[in-house]
Amino acid sequence: MSAHSIPTLHLRRERIILPIWLAGLTLLLTAAGAAISREFGDERERAALAAVAAGNPAFLFLRGLPDGTGVGALVFFQTFAFLAVLIGLMNAFLIVRHTRADEERGRSELLQATPISRTAPLTSALTVALLADLVAAAAVTAAGMLLGFAAWPALLFGLALGCVGLAFAGLSAVAAEVMPTSRSANGLAASLVGVAYITRGIGDALGTADSLDSVSPSWISFLSPIGSAQAAAPFSTATPLPLLVPALLGAAGAAAAVLLRRRRDLGQSLLPDRTGRALWSNADAWRLAIRSQRGVTTGWAIGTAVLGGLAAALAPVVLAAAQANDDLAALIRRLAPGLAVETADLFTVALLGIAGTLATASGVQAVMRLRAEESEGRAELLLPSPLPRSAWMGIQLAVAAGSAIIVALAAGVAAGVGSALVEGTTERLLIPLAAVLVHLPAGAVFLALTAAAFAFVPRLTVALGWGLLVLGLVVGQLGDLIGLPSWLQAASPFHHVPAIPMEALDPAPLLISLAAAALVAGAAVVQLDRRDLVS
């Protein structure tokens, strides 16, 4: 086999997924950029927005650091952290797909029996990731120039994102060496992306304001590849030096992964499989569904509990910053009357909103397990038993809903208990819980839609499940940012989630969401009985 065969194979397998990721990334940037230059065409408005952000640790935590008052600076501030998470996940899934997943499914065995080196699939996957990150950098640069940015800042913006991608390609390669399954490797790699985002958030929120529109991050931000890449600040200081951190991190990860792979057996991992029990005296379909979901849900719940805890711990910092900035707040109100500066609540709501989204994602992922059972052949062992298909799906939907509730509860309880500890009063104990739980009716719609995708177009379950969730989020929560018409925004169930405690709780939209979810889920159950098993 020639030295080029493996990268050719990997690129061929990527010919659909990778272009979708890259196009989505570029489109999101372009849409946000166009909306920002349309709605903040005036320098004074942009200055106001930058000032609001600079004076508000909530914004700093969620979005990142303002980089000046130009259109490009604002686009960078509004999109960079989000795009960094996306490119991180793109690299994580890309690497695991071609390393641990191939090994787990036995495809590597076929390849490694040919005269290629032991590390060839790994280095090839890393090469494909490098190529993808270069293309992403080029596309972001081109999109930036299209939006009217100068060449050097646009290039630096692109390079910063590309370097974040490289960092996570390297880290994910290590995750794939350490973990025994593709699922756990993806989980570890994705949580590294989450940790990098949150570390940057903490560092940015604790930063010190230099002026109205500029903040120096705390040293904590530089612990994160996303935070370091952001420090390239393409629209102010414009220095490529901090990009060395993510680039070197990626290189170190890649080197470590290659060394690990060189020394280990095919199929082996650093965390080995242990033997288990020989008997399962009370086994049934419920316990199977719960056991299969247990570990994943625990992972999601830890993530959202950290978010909830952060919301509680950082709220006083945010409040203090807001109080110190009374003059600033007044100035902002005069300059831009619609902009809310309810800082502490806004911050909590935003973080718990993320937790609500993650809860929904955990449920959607649990529903997708139905498809994995079918396509990987296990349904063929389950369904020839006297287990009705409706019970099979019903159990999995109930477990998925349970997973979403647990993940949401983890955030709400952590935030409630955290704020009680921080503030020394239990007055607000239940507010965060309500704030995150109100996301669940909207989430239920996406669980049901994923089940419907599985029943009607099984081969598209995963694509539609995640695709509809992302669409719902973009339309319902980022609709304003990218300037979508209001009727379209209203079509997303997430649009109707009340921002508790800033907005009152109106049960009507929540009940409508639940009813819609029940209807769609019912249709899915009926259809599942009517279709063939599809491998």
Next chain:
Amino acid sequence: MLTSDHPIVVRALHKHYGATPALDDLDLTVGAGEVHGFLGPNGAGKSTTIRILLGLIRATSGSVQVLGRDPWPDPVVTNRDIAYVPGDVSLWPNLTGGEIIDLLLSLRGGGGPGERARLIDAFELDPRRKARTYSKGNRQKVALVAALARPAPLYILDEPTSGLDPVMESVFRAEVRRIRNTGATVLLSSHMLSEVEQLCDRVTVIRAGRVVETGRLDDLLRNAPTVFRVIGVPAEAVIRVPGVTGVHSSGDGIEFAADSSAIPAVLHALHSFNPSSLTATPPALETLFLRHYETARS
């Protein structure tokens, strides 16, 4: 036809995927208490038929009766009385073999712990290992133990011995004889012709979604062709004899198959050429098979 005597009765079964027919007018009758071999080349439609019998996929047209019922409207009822081993066993990677056996048994209503222990022992399975660490043969054993540990009126086994070593194959054959002695019916899809010859009362051979041969194994073998290998005779000697097929040169001689009815004519034709050596191999399932499989390719 009384369905109580015939656990599986399939008539004029069609299954189309788009325009491609997977099953094309297939008939299959399995009598009560028999071990029925279900044979055919790869892609002939064996697994498709079995999935229809289990209510996993729906027939495009035709009638299907499993234990007296159509499996599609309510597979739960028929599946209660079926033990199944799929052709390609995939397991829950994070569960141990023992846990999976218990899960599948409990879904079917529970099995006797004594049987379970006996079978795990007989198949030399380590039930404490996670399924992802199992080889193909061990995955197969998990499915076999789960299927065999609870008695059922009907067993559907899709290539159950693929990946098993010869010792385990013989354990499997003993188990099939055991369940037949209890009066159960077995549909056994297999490529292991020796296994089929040893176990099956009747066989059905399918090709391209239709039946090409069905009957008692003894009858089929009696009518199967005898293979001749002759030295010192040109191919023209027998090529025109009715009932002779597959004439080809092999080494310094020729080889061909002859139906039992053609043997006198063959001997007569060979006689005048003074063969220096002649070997006749008695009818075997393999010969019968290769004939069907080869015509599939031509």
